[in-house]
Amino acid sequence: MVLLDQTTGRYFELNQAGATTLDALLDGASLPRAAQLVSDGSREGTQQALTDLGSFLGRLTDNGLATVEEPHDSPDRIGILRKGIDAFRKTTGTARKGGGA
Template structure:
């Protein structure tokens, strides 16, 4: 997977140190915490998951494996919620 692309029906907005995603099809809101929002912004701005994990590891002094697992888990959650474009 390269950069993340949300479905056209998903709107984003900053909120409480994180990000809110609104699935306009279902009317459901999803709240991302600060790190989830940061990862999502990196991916939406064109970073590949590996690059986002590298940046996350550097910024927060995380083990690279932990950062990669966090990025992968976020992507899986977004996909599972049907928010990611095919």
């Protein structure tokens, strides 16, 4: 998956784990559910995936690609891609538009 910042024209390529996680979050998955999708299914693996997810979201935010906001109705879900960021799935050519602040 590749992220495109329309304001700067910069592309950011995600590895498979990042793409799987981002897809899950964009589909409304909770943080624990997104972590389960990329973990080995064990408790320790899911905990490590949650830690890695925090780092991943931090990198997206630091690069201006995401906003991390907890919706009032569901605090374990987040708003992810900011407006002007598009996600392109390289293998299928599908695109997803960011819509956050």
